[in-house]
Amino acid sequence: MVERQINGVGCFDRNSLIKNVSGIYLFMKRAMDIAISLSAVVLLSPVLFIIGALVGLRSQGLVLNIEEKYGFGGRRFQAYEFKSIVNNPIIRKLPLLFNVLKGDMSLIGPLPIPAEDLRPNPWYQLRMSAKPGITGLWQITERAGAMEEMVRVDLKYIRERNLQNDFKILLKSIYLLLGGKKRNLLP
Incomplete structure (x- = not known):
C-alpha cells in the first residue's frame, strides 16, 4: 500500500484501500448487516411505533x-433519524437501521459525511472508500475532538477491516449501549 501524509495525517491511496477488501468479506458483511438490522427492526418495531407516535x-x-449524507464512493443518500425532541441519541438513531437495510449504510464503518460538510478534501475521498456505519471504531474509543484524529481512526478501520474486527466493534458498541465504559482500543 502507498502511504502518504495529508496535513500530518497518514493516509493510504484509495485504490489500495479498496483492493484490500475481498468479495467474500463484502458478501458476509452485507449478510450480517441485513440479518442483524432486520432482526432489530422486527424486535424493536413496537418501540419504533411508540416513539414515532409520541414524536408525531x-x-x-x-x-x-x-x-x-455522502457514503461509499461519494454516493449521496438520505439518512433517517427521529426528530431531535428525542433526547437519547441511540433511540434517535434507530431509524438508521432502515438505511442499513436499503444498503446506504452498514452497521459498522466510518461516520457518514453530512452534505453540508463535504468539501474537496482528500480525507473525505479516502473515508468514502468504505460504506458508512451506524457505529465504528471512532465511536467506541475515548478519542474526542480533532477531525484529524477521527479521520486517522476511520482510515485505520478501513485499512484493517475484516469480519473479526467488525464483530468486535459491534460487541463493544452493544456493551456501551448497555452502560459499559469506553476505553481506548487503539495503540
Whole structure:
C-alpha cells in the first residue's frame, strides 16, 4: 500500500484501500448487516411505533429528520433519524437501521459525511472508500475532538477491516449501549 501524509495525517491511496477488501468479506458483511438490522427492526418495531407516535404528537410535520449524507464512493443518500425532541441519541438513531437495510449504510464503518460538510478534501475521498456505519471504531474509543484524529481512526478501520474486527466493534458498541465504559482500543 502507498502511504502518504495529508496535513500530518497518514493516509493510504484509495485504490489500495479498496483492493484490500475481498468479495467474500463484502458478501458476509452485507449478510450480517441485513440479518442483524432486520432482526432489530422486527424486535424493536413496537418501540419504533411508540416513539414515532409520541414524536408525531409533540411536533409538527414528519416524525423523522431526513438529512443528506455522502457514503461509499461519494454516493449521496438520505439518512433517517427521529426528530431531535428525542433526547437519547441511540433511540434517535434507530431509524438508521432502515438505511442499513436499503444498503446506504452498514452497521459498522466510518461516520457518514453530512452534505453540508463535504468539501474537496482528500480525507473525505479516502473515508468514502468504505460504506458508512451506524457505529465504528471512532465511536467506541475515548478519542474526542480533532477531525484529524477521527479521520486517522476511520482510515485505520478501513485499512484493517475484516469480519473479526467488525464483530468486535459491534460487541463493544452493544456493551456501551448497555452502560459499559469506553476505553481506548487503539495503540
